Amino acid sequence: MRRLTRKWNQFTAKLLDLPQDIVHDLPRITMIGNVQLYVENHRGVLHVSSEFLKLNLTTGQLDVKGKELVIRAILPEEVLIEGTIDDVKYIP
DSSP: OHHHHHHHHHHHHHHHTOOHHHHTTOOEEEEETTTEEEEESEEEEEEEOSSEEEEEETTEEEEEEEEEEEEEEEOSSEEEEEEEEEEEEEEO
């Protein structure tokens, strides 16, 4: 049943020209230079410090390393991170 639902969602997405992140509940990550990171569709903050941040995603985790990292805004499915971002790593 789950496979049929996934195929139906893919068909509908192509037919209606919907973005894949909406259909499959994937994270959307927007980075502005190395000073700002905006993540949509996250599932919670697992760890936060001024040098390391770990976000839970629907399919894995996102590790962010840097300096003076702060969470400027956090909503149920969105988070805005600022600071000097050195490394962003997706872990399935």
